[in-house]
Amino acid sequence: MNNRIEKGDIVVINKSGKYHQQVGEASEVDYNIFFVKIVLVKLGNQEEAFEEKNLKLKTKKPTLQEIIVSIDKIIEQVDRIHHLPTKEKVELPNRLKYLKLDILKLDKQLIQKNFDSIDKILAETRETDSSASFWQEIDPNLDKISWWIRTSL
Template sequence: MKDKIEKGDIVVINKSGKYDNQVGEVSGVDYNIFFVKIVIVKLGNQEETFEEKDLQLKTKKPSLEEVVASIDKILVQVEQVTNLPIKEKIELPNRLKYLKLDIPKLDKQLIKKNFNVIDEIFAATRKADSSASFWQEIDPNLEKISWWIRTSL
């Protein structure tokens, strides 16, 4: 059975022509008057519409469980970040824990606020030490959380 394509998924276009084999992110799903699923795909700076049959699912957007697991993985890595100032060393784990509690509630404002603070702390920390090994674990998990927030709220 073919996976259902939903908003936030990454798809490959399998329709010969201008967009053949391009990869994009689904920004919306609708149905036409004949109940055919129409998928709006963001390709760079533009959006195009395709029938679902013209698309192949490449990557599903992260589930709620995957996002919570990513937060847990980042929490483990935060312990290895040595160059955090005292204030951020306390605030970062707390913000991650709050984010973990807010995500199941789908509280858009709280989730975005906490994630933005977390992202700012990591950005400042990265300037001080961008070569540390913990970034290999933090970056993909941070991206997964960001992707879920962008496509779920």
């Protein structure tokens, strides 16, 4: 695993003091005038700058390949959603396939538009039956895709 901290990674603050052991997301990476890597970490509603040596990598941002796998896993689960209206039963798998193509092209506007539509369809569907077992597969993959979109575009 690459232990270098990059934008979008989840980190733990190792520096003693006010933020010791807090978990945050790297929102920006830069270097100071002494070529020391400085990471801007989002901690709730605020951001703080830390030297990379004061941070410990907790979770790497998902890779492009992991996102494609996550989309495929959601596509597999869509067939298990029996109460999807006919229109959405056709639209949801198509939008997921388009999202996969858009991600490979890194087309920011289309990625966001398709993801928002997918998220909306799934949110409406969840209201009908939130206890079904397929949500255990869909939700973490949807979160992973959302994380990648938020930190990559």
